[in-house]
Amino acid sequence: MADLSINFAGIRSPNPFWLASAPPANSGAQIHRAFEAGWGGAVWKTIGPPVLNVSNRYGAWHHGGQRMLGINNVELISDRPLDVNLREIADVKRAWPDRAVLVSAMVESKPESWHDIIRQIEDTGADGIELNYGCPHGMSERGMGAAVGQVPEYCEQITRWVMEAAHIPVIVKLTPNITNIVSPARAAVAAGANALSLINTLNSITGVDLDTLEISPNIGGKGGHGGYAGPAVKPIALNMLAALGSDDVVHGSRLPISAMGGITTWKDAAEFLLLGASSLQVCTAVMHYGYRIVEDLCDGLSNWMDAKGFRTIPEVTARSLGRISDFKDLDLSFRAVARIDSRKCIQCNLCYVACNDTAHQCIDLIDAKGNLVQPYSYAVSSNGKQEATETRPNPRVREVDCVGCRLCYNICPVDQCISMVEVPSGREPVTWDQLVKSRPEVTEDWEAMEKYRREAGIHVH
């Protein structure tokens, strides 16, 4: 059985799954229950200066009958008194010595304020501190959260103040609401932080109520942007995680990264590990289903690791990072074509319309006798289950014309019905970078490009 335990910047936890700093980690009683359910750690809901919250503070994006693929919130940091939080943190840590208890903090941008809060947190016995530079609403209007995270110089300055006072590991949590995630990460590295975490929530508006024309959710007739999280943000989070791993400075610093953003299943978790995470945080999935999901997060991850022969989490971390590439280094001669498994195909013909209306018009409809037929070509008098199913044509890819764009593969509703099959292109491998070096004229002149295509045997239609 795989060993799921981690040592993250000196913070130990029996598994890599931590509650993200958010409502599921709001109080001692909650975190007790989370630990009972099996969570390896928790990052306490951000503590700091006094705040007041509003009602209707969670919005959601639903799609196709699936609820809350994204959650949006205008919740502030903890609205419970600081001393209550500090007391409960101490209680939880005492009761759960083997779990990671971290505390997220955000205070006014003054050295004294940061020194004070660091001291108070350390007095609880907590294992680590996470600096919340990400809250995109409310707190940022007061000069904290994203207002810091979006300016690398502020990140660096405040992190320095923190590092002056801290004796336990300090994690800088990055906001994704920034053009280049690498800049604030480098600032944290420069200031001597012990670790990084990402992503906090993205600016978002979830919708408008079509009856009342109010913003949804409606807060007393108004609404506004809030922080977005959940399954919908996972691809964005993965990209930002990979961007850190691909940056020489950040990667070279060897700071461990605690990653989050849409983690719902063990599969999501494994992907975050493979792209460079050493610990994982979860918020939305817990808000949706409760603490119990940690069981399959651990179980599924462990079984997958066993199947793949990974013994420890560090063996998994960053395994796929080396495959992240810029476009210019991709092999232009790599060729794949779509192939339909006619035994699995249910003849919904969604691939046909996708290829026909969007891609390269290279899926044909073929009847039982092998003839090419047009859609809707049955007679008006034809009807009934028998005729409709027996005369229904099958989609077939004309492989010579398929550019392998992968659209049909993406939309086919049947698992593993369409596969993208690698086929020899008959061309020498070449990247854009290499091509540009050997034939710079192709980047500027369409005729030169045409000439190259002819020579190389690349057909575009």
Add this chain to the structure above:
Amino acid sequence: MAATKGLAEQLPPLSPQEALVEANRCLFCYDAPCTHACPTHIDIPRFIKKISTDNLIGSARTILEANLLGATCARVCPVQELCEGACVLGHDHNPIMIGRLQRYAMDHVSGKDVVKRAPQNGRSVAVIGSGPAGLSCAGELARRGHSVTIFEKRPLGGGLSTYGIIALREPIEASLEEVRMIESLGVHIETGAELGLNLTLEDLRKRFDAIFLSPGLGATQVMGIPGEELIVDGLDYIEQSKLNPSGMCIGRNVLVIGAGNTAIDCATVAKRLGADQVTMIYRRSEHEMSAYPHEYDFVKKEGVEFRFLTQPVRVLSDGGRVTGLACVHMELGEPDSSGRRSAQPAGNGEFVIPADQIVKAVGQQKPPLAQMLGLEVDRGFIKVNTDLETSLTGVFAGGDCIRAKNSASTVMAVQDGKLAAAAIHLRLNTGNTNG
């Protein structure tokens, strides 16, 4: 009343939540097979998608564009054999509940008049019979601006949807609401008007630019066995169960002769309205039954019993009261003209099945109007060309009265009405009218 409860509409309407979940399950197939399988070719993925986007008016209009009787069809269509039978998700034995979604959309516009119609164009058409074929044709013509009068011999409009389809599937109100909707398009329905009795074809041809015949079929066939006058007519039996269920006389031990869909409906009525025992009597075997497999399964679950290869020969009675049915055993021979194996007496003598009520549902007679009007026929049904025009120019026909092949159904009748309306419209617009 306990008795009427037994025939309450079998499937409850979908709740908004159920409809949404089901609509979202539809894949939105391209050139969808369900649409092909529907005889009226309703754009099914389109109307279902509109349910999922909360555009119920648009959804209902999509249905009505192809099928003005979408509300009845949603309830009575043998969907297993049609749209749902062709659904691509049927591969997993879990097709989309197209019929129930259709009903959901149609219920939403019940009582609202959402079909648009063109201004009157001065042409007039007479329709004989207000069953599904007649209503569909009349409605399609009316929305193209023709002025249409339906002549109906019965007091209520709707044909078999009103009088013949058991309430379990379609309550009478749903049928009558559909009749009202067609009237709201400007169609005039004259009840108590019977072609051949108080109306003549000559008169109609003088008064109207075209005529559409949709009289359905005739009365239940005569079996020609002694004591047949004591047998209850299956169509009457069902009619009473719809119009006056509490006043109905239901035997304790009921025999139903026949094994088609009507026979199954009679057995269902008997069982639901209180018979202790209901047995269906059929002279061929299970394999030759014309009832749909899902209907057969349904009635078996209702507890109805079957006696196959059994031919009634005589009704036994005592002082005008039925006591039993004398029958003979049959055996199967060669396939007949319909492709089903024929049955002959096995020659091992009579036996008696006790009963206190016998209902016959052995098929309806060919349309009597065909002969009466001297129309060309095909196996006794009115013969029409691809425009659904009869041997008389300007006289069109559709519905059960032309269904010489394949099983008759409401949706086929609706499609006939629609196609005939298109042909009549074209004819009247190009000027070549009733010669």
